[in-house]
Every structure is written in structure tokens, then in C-alpha cells.
Amino acid sequence: MYPRPFEYARPDSVGDAIQALSGAAGEGRAIAGGQSLVPMMSLGLASPDLLVDVGRLPLAGAERAGGTLVLGALTRHRELERSGELGRHVPLAADAARYIGNPRVRNRGTLGGSLSHADPASELGAVALAHGGRVVIASGDGERSVAIRDFFHGYFVTAVRSGELLTRVELDLPPPGTGHGFSEISNRADDFATAAAAALVTIDDRGLCAAARLALAGVGDRAMRCERAEALCRGETLDDELLGRLNRTVVEAVAPEADAFVSAEYRARAAGICAARALGAAWRRAREERL
Amino acid sequence: MSAVEVKTRRRVVGSDLTRHDAVEKVQGRTAYAADFSLPGMLHARLKRSDYAHARLARVDTSAAEAIDGVVSVYTAADVPRNTVWVDVPGQTLEVGALKARSNVLADEVVRYHGEPIALVAAETEDAALAAVDAIAIDYEPLAVVDDAERALDPDAPRIHETGNMLAHWELEEGDVEAGLDAAEAMVESEYRTQFVDHAYLEPEAGVSWRDTDGVITIRAATQVVEHFRDVAKILDLPDNRVRLITPYVGGGFGGKEDMTVEPYLGIVVALTGRPVRMVWSRQESLMARQNRHAVRMRYRTGADAGGRLVAMDVDILSDGGAYALLSALVLLYSTTCAAGPYRCPNVRIRARTVYTNHTPCSAMRGFGGMQVALGYEGQMDLLAAELGIDPLELRRLNFVERGDTLPIGQPLETTVELPALVDAVTDRLGPLPEPSGRRRAVGRGFACNLQPYGRCVWLNDWSSAWIGFELDGTLVIRIAVPDIGGGQASSLIQIASETLGVPPERIAIHIGDSALNPLTGTTTATRQLYMSGNAVLEAARRLRERLAGVAAELLEVEPERIEFAAEGVRERDGSRSLDFKALLAACASVDVAWHVLATYRAPKGVPWQADETWRGRVFPDFTYGCHAADVEIDLDSGQARVLRYVAAHDVGQAINPQSVEGQIEGGVAMGLGYALSERLVFEEGQNLTGSFAQYLIPTAVEVPDITPVILESGEGKGPFNARGIGEPPIGPPAPAVAAAIHAATELRLTELPFTPERISAAIGAREEAADATS
Amino acid sequence: MIVGFTLNGSPQRCEVPAHWTLLRMLRDAAGRTDAKHGCGEGVCGACAVFVDGVAVNSCSVLAPQVEGAAVETVAGLGADGELHPLQTEMVARGGVQCGFCTPGMVISAVEAVRIGAAGSEEEIRHSLAGNLCRCTGYGKIVGAVAAYRDGEPE
């Protein structure tokens, strides 16, 4: 019904935040937007001893640096969704962000929180994986950066260790001639994905697929790339026949678990459908961009 | 469409009057049950069972009691009389003297996940929460019965000493086997519905305090202020020492018909003498408040070559959950409505409801009359296909009419406008929309229904209302009716205004108080407008007659020529008039009271005798409807999207058309959630649907544009010939969607809800079969 | 701890434990019950309020997180007891039944129109997707939002 008591700290700097987290007696956690943590505490699914509010640290903002887009951990889902500027750089993220929860969850939820929370159904996890890049993590020993593909370790587990903070995400921007596609199947408008797929498809001079990235959410213990499907795309035209094959490839490649509401078979089926739709959309956009 | 004419022009009744409660609500000023606090109040919470069926070996509250701020922790032994009795009508002796009991707090055995075991009262909500966590319980698990069929096995574990049969109703009219043998076409199918939560937005809540004279006063979200009597019994107090007040309620739909927080509030006040508040979380509301019954139905339906029904065999098995509550009555509705709004000479109905270790089931919008719509309408569609007759034509051939009798013996006394309702719906549908893309298919389905309004006549239902003028010419209505959101109070204002001329904004209504207002009975069973509306109308008419007499003398005109208007009375087609103030002064001088207490009594009936040959009236009357849904199916993902929905009901006379539309639209939305996404999921009795993120009621995105169609036949048993409309719209959506899915895909789905997974599995299975044969 | 913020324009200082949510602080410390507890898990939207002009689910924000912020509930919307134009539409078009979802619904709808997320009926429906209503079937609410957006009072 309500969160149980905890200690609360609102430090002014990243350094102080890390110090507070490392010094926690018992379980210390960062709180950013609180859109996963507070409901979980209310449901009795989390009861930290210390919360370190990172919501006012200077970790917002986006900056383009060459082939990467640096996004502060406090970038809100709503900014990804609605900022035209970000939408131009990472339209895949803008597309995906629309599917996250409801408008108020998006108003407060943050990119850093979403990635750190590491719900396997998270849209932004799949988006980050499709782009590739690095996650920058601050700890008492300074900063380190982890490749996004090595970031997710399992259900709600990431490379962020206790006492550490995710400070920013560096997304690789795809080359010109790339189109994006995002597709999701869920049980209700504001519900978590049954399965979702994020795709980036790059077209070469001959109008064939030069490279494809396909990342899936909701079908395992973490967001995952599907390299078998990506390989099938290379050098090809993504026509209906191939999209059908890609769908079946994904269904075979994933091994989701069942829960009380959705069977493993249906999740896999949904992933295949989303993959084909996302790749198809990315392909069409890439071709439009070529023209 | 002869039926749509409005017979009389009226001033207030029949107009889209702005609901008087809406302005406060939209500003957030309405005080709901949880919005109250009292000085020095305690906070109460329940410790609920983690097991679906277990013996309580040890309940240790010592650690909880030691927590700072905890005032007391109560268990079964502390409750003055730890029993709630309910009457269980029905052809059954298995539950003892037609009564079944449940406990206020579990005693020795828990029978469902979430059953209350201990009650904590603390100075703060945080202390109460901590205390609940600190109560230590040793359970000895018992075998769980989580299937209604299994509950009937002779060797199934017994949930109550009396056995697992809760109630049954059985009847046969004519000769069903002979009828089916002779039928030209016979269709047979099984249908399944799921457990459903009311999911109103306001979780159960209330406050309580000891008032003047020691009267324990409870202000709680309830549909039934008469529960003050049940609380009194639990507290071992005379009935007149408990008072129940209900503020505006944030939705009911039957979920606040049985008691929720009331007994616990009463216990804390009685035992501590201090005021208290109890608010249930959404999660406990979902986990442990009673649900709508899951039902398994088997139908065999036969027709002659022309499409006329000749025989119907219906077998209904419903899962009543762990305690009796209202299951037997719910099943009576299923029994009454099982054959649908169709004539059939030979009908056999066997309906049973059993105990299991699921959350107890009880009242929910549609109250047993709605689940069977999936069955009887599914059968009509199957028969139509079998006979090659258009499904609507087949229905038209078989609709009941005024003067007919339902298989249980229920006479149909008012007009049955089903043909006009079908026309109204088809007129508004327009062409079938095109699919929005490849691998998508669109289909259209129809469904009709009947649903009783008013309570079962054996209950001798009545409702009272008091109306009186104030000296300044404003009007007061006093009536204990709970307003659960349907505009119950507002409609009563309209009725009084219509009769007495006083404009709605100059009428005050005091509702929902068992001590100070005349009792009206429950806001359930689509009965409030019908019953309380008639009571208010009766009171208003008598007051009018009385005042007209005084006015007639003063103005020296015939009483029949006295008209009531906004400011007072006047002579029809004449010039003489009198304002209310003057009229009341005149009344005072001749000792005529300007208030009236009136009681409306529903028609009566002879209660069912434990005898299969009993036939007779069960309900006052019915409301009929016809709905249509256009549904698009994504043939890959199995997702169903309702594109358009038309719902028509004959409401006799719409007191407030906007409120009627609101009831239709809300009922359809709830029916669509039932059809497509809602379900409580249990695993070995454990309720896994413990969060609002898992129990999927539709959002604005899933609910389509709904076109409500109001037909006014001018016949009904409510005030101004209105019929009830609260429950009727919930029945047709599921069968209409099923028919639309069939029209789009040729798949016959019979198990609710029609989730994407189920639709996709059915499509997959069919496509595989097609591949195998090609 | 003491949380200082403004509530519908007036300064507030509430003494609450850090683990209280904004919703709890509003209801049980500041005495403002127009934000409703419908689920406590961020799903239903009944608790929606503005924090620094941005709509949030107050059940999913901790009280200390609004230190120094401007909090506005539905009661703060209309000026001097007058209804906000959206509220007028909601009343006139029958968008209110039991009313429990209504305060949150109004907050969400006002934001949706303000940020341009209510252009079409479909957009309105998506903007309201996190505000559950069990009574109305949404149609009359969607109609009220569209009318408010178009500034054509009923």
C-alpha cells in the first residue's frame, strides 16, 4: 500500500551521491524518477534502507559528439518522445518512448532509471542495444564505461554495482541511409510489452541492406540482439518473403518464459511479429531516405 | 420504429439536466469515504491469509502488539459474534437451514487466499502496516479445491462441513429430449467465463466513531446502508445502536454490496471507543474482495426447419468461491435468463454453484443474468449458421413477446421491443469498415439480451422517501439511497422537480444515512431508480395533491386546475397564483403538513418451494437490448480491436437521457473489458492478479466510439414508466464480440476473455490444419 | 522531515516521514483530498497533480522529491471558484459519473491540450490512457476534451 520507512538523502554532487550509496547501512539505492522504485516499494517488492535522490544532480541534457549522442542519465522518457531535437538524432528512441507506460510515467521516468532497472520488457533497453554504444558508470574509483551489449546481466541486474551510479549513455548513431522501426505488442495501451522489437536498417548504394540491427524486449531475462536475423538481412531486399523468414527465425531464436498471463509460445510469436514489423518499417524508412 | 415515441412532454424528466453532484466532483470537492478524518482517529488494517486453504495452527500477535503505536490486534476470539449469516434461497438443503455463514475474522481454518485473519488498530497507518507485517502465523496447508467440476467429485476435499454444493436450481418445461430428437437442427457447445473484478476506481474505505448516545456510526463506501443491522449483529448490539452513512461512492457495480470495511470499523470502535479509519489498498481489493462468478455452461439447442426453437438443454456450473454470500441468488438470475429473450417450448435448466478455495464470488453488474448471454447468444449464432438463416432473422423469429412466460414461470407483462431495437441498431451501423491493412480482417456481430431490474419479488422489496418544503419554498428530499455514481440522487431530484415544479437547483437531497433518512434498500439489482424513483414520485404526488387542495381553496379554483411551477402554484389557463411561501403559510394556518413520507412496494411473489414443479414470478420486469460490434482482428498477433459499437436499450422513459447514455457507454466498456482482457488468474487458489497493472480494465484507447441508442416504449415499472438501465448493457458485449470475431475469422471462441493469445492460437491451429490438408 | 512547497499557490510546510508519497502528504498532512488513491502503483491516474507544471502520479513521487516545487491539484485549476473551461465541458457533457477518476482525468486532459497531445480523437485517447475510468466508457470525457481544445463550450 505504501513504501516502508527508509533513510533519505539528497546530495548535491555525484561524488556525494556515490559516497552516500557506498556508506549505506543495509541496502542503498538511487532514486531518479521513481517510476519503478516507488510503485515497487508500495507493492512491497522493494524495501531499501537508504534512498539517495539523484533527481537533482546535473545529469540531464543531451549532446552530440561526432558519431555518438550523449544522453544524461536524467533524460526523461518524455523528452525522448517529444523533443524534436532528440527525435531527429534518435528517432528510434522517440518512437519507442511513446510505448512506455502512461504520459505521467514518461514525464518523470528517466533513461538512466530505465536502463538501471533493467526490466527485460523495457523499450529503452532494446533501443540502447540496437544503437550500441557505452554506458558510463561513476563509482568511488572514478568513471568506467561499459559497452551496452555487456550492460544487462539478467532480470533487473546490470553492470551497475552497489554504490555506483549510471551517469550517462553514449549511443552510437547509425550512418546516413539508415531507417528505424519500432514495434510492440502489449495487452493494453499503457501496459508493459508482451514483446517489442527495435530495428535499424542501413541501405547500401545498390539499394540492398548493408547492415541491420535488431533488438528484442520482453522475451528473455534481458533485452537481446538477434544476430541470426540480422545476418539474414545483409545484402538482401527486405521483402515480404524475407520478413516472413525473419519472423520465423526470431520465433526460433528466442526462449521466453511463461508467466501467469502470457505463455512462452505467445511471447515468442509476438516477438517474431514485432521483429518483422520493426525491420520492415526500418527498411521502408531507409529506402525513403535514399530516394 | 413505433416504440421510440415519447408519450408525454415533460419539463425536467427526459432532459439532459446537469447532474447536481458533477460540479463538486469535477472540482475535487466531493468527500468520499477515505477523505474523512476524525480527531484522534486510529488506523485499521487487516492481516490476510497467504494460503488458499489451511488450518491456522498458531496466530501470534505479540510482536505486532509490541510495536510502538499499535493499540490492539484482534483475532476471531475478540469479535463479539464472529459470524455473518446470509440467507441462501434455492433448492438445496446442503447448506443447512438455508443459511450459510462466513467469519468476520478467520477461525481455525482459512478457505481463500486473502481471507482476513487479524485486525490491527494503531495510532498511525505506518504502525498498522508494520504490525500487519509482524503477525506470525503457522499454517497447516489443506488440500485446495480450485476447480468447480472437481468440487463436485464425491472424494473432493470438503470446504465446508456441509459439503461443496452451495445451491442449485433445476427445472424442466415440456420434454427436452423428445424436442431435441425431433429438431431439424441441433447445436451443442460449451462456454466458459472468467472471474472478474469490479475494479471501481475507489477502493473500499470508511471511518467510524461513537456518536451521541453511544451509537456506533460508520461512514463507508457501500451500496447497502442496511448493513448497519449486520454490523449490529456482529457487535452483539441492538440494531438501533449502529448507524451507517454512505457518502458519494466511487463506483460500486456490486462490489460494495456485501460488506467490506464495515464490520472491522465497527469492531475497532466498539472495542477501543476511539474513532477509526480503514482504507483497503487496490491490491487487497483485487486479491480478496468478492468477484463475479466464473461459469461453465453447456448448451444444446434445437430448432425446426423454419428456425423456430423447439428445445433447449442448459447446464450451468458456477464457481462460488469459499463462502456463500449471494451466490444462490446470482444463480437464480442465471436460471431465469438462461434461455435468453427467446420462446422455446421445451427447456431444461440445471444450474449449480459450488464452493471452492477461490475468493468468494457474489454480486457484480449483471448478477448471473449476464454470463448466460454468452451461451444463449452463441447458440443462436451456431443455429443460424447450421440452418443457413441470417442470425438476426433467426432471433426475430424467436423473440419473446408481452404475455409470454419464461421457462421458470416468469410472466412478461410489459412490451418487448426487441424487433425495434434490432432495427435501431442496424439503422445506425453503416457499412462494415475496411480492414486497416494486410492480414487483418473485420467482422460484425450482434447480440440481444434481457436483464431483470428490481430485486427478486420473494424478497418483498420496498423503498421509502420523505419530501418536504422548507419555509422559503425550497424543497428537501430525504432518502437513504447510496449514490454510487450512476446519478441516483440526481435522478430523484428530477422526479421531484417534475412533479412539484420546484427547479432542480432549489432542491436539496440528503442521501445515504440509515438513521436519519427513510430506508430505501440497496443500490443494487438496477433497482434504485425503479424503487426509490417510485417512492419519491409517490411522495411528491401526495404532497402535490395535499398542497393543491389548500391552494384550490385559497384561489377558489378546482384542485385539478392547480399547476405547480418554479415559484409556486397557479391556475391553469388563468391568472391566479400563489408563491410557495404564501402557500406554506396557508398550510400552517390550516394544519396541513408540507411533508410526506411515502413507501413504494414492489410486486410480490410466492417464493420458490423446494420443488421442481414450482413456477412463478421471480422479478418485477426486464430491460431488453440489442448491441452490435465491428471488430478488427490482427491475424498475426491475434489482437482484437473494436472499431465501432452500437448499443440500444428500451428504457421505457429516460429520466435523464445523458445519464442513461452514461450507463450504456459505461456498461459496454465494462462488457468489452470482460470480453477481451479482464481476468483474475488463480494458481492452486493463489490469486496472482494482485496489482492494477495485471488486472486489465480497458483504457480510453481500447474502448471504441460507442453509440448509445435510447428507445422509449413508454412502458416500464419505474417512475414515469422508466425501466432500469444500470445492469442491462453489460450482457451483450461479449457475445457480440464473439460473433464479430467469427464473422471476421470464422473462428468460434467460447472461452472468455478473448485474449490475443487465445485468438492467435485459434488462428494458428486453423492455419496449420489448412496447411496440412493442402 | 519538513517538506516546503507551494500548494495551489500557497506556501506549505509539511512535517512528514521521508517514505511518504506526495499523495499521502497531500491527503494526510496538507488536508488536500482532491488527489485520489486509486491504486498506488502508477497505473490509474486518479492521483495526478501538477508538479512545477508537469503532470505526475502523486502516488509515485516521494514527498521529499517536491521540496521547493509548485504543486497544483485539481482544486487549484479554476480561478476564484469558477470552473476551468475543461471542467465546464466535463460537467456539461456527462463526463463525470462517480467522479473518483475525475480530478486526475482533468489534470491529464489539461496537460494533453497544453502540450499539443490532444490533436485528434485518437491522440486524446492515448493521452488519457493512463487514467482509468470504470464508469463512463470514456466517450463523453473524450468529447469534453475535444470541445475544450476547440474552445466551443456546450
Ligand SMILES: Cc1cc2nc3c(=O)[nH]c(=O)nc-3n(C[C@H](O)[C@H](O)[C@H](O)COP(=O)(O)OP(=O)(O)OC[C@H]3O[C@@H](n4cnc5c(N)ncnc54)[C@H](O)[C@@H]3O)c2cc1C
Ligand atoms: C504504470 C507504469 C507503466 C510502466 N510501463 C513501462 C513500460 O511500458 N516500459 C518501460 O520500460 N517502463 C515502464 N515503466 C517504468 C518506467 O519506465 C520507469 O520510469 C523506469 O523504468 C525507471 O526510471 P526512473 O527514473 O523512474 O527510475 P527509478 O524508479 O527512480 O529507479 C529504478 C531503478 O533504477 C535505479 N536507478 C535509477 N537511476 C539510477 C542511476 N542513475 N544509476 C544507478 N541506478 C539508478 C534505482 O535505484 C532503481 O533500482 C512503467 C512504470 C509504471 C508506473
Ligand code: FES
Ligand atoms: S493512485 Fe496513483 S496512479 Fe493510481
Ligand code: FES
Ligand atoms: S467516473 Fe467513476 S471512475 Fe470515472
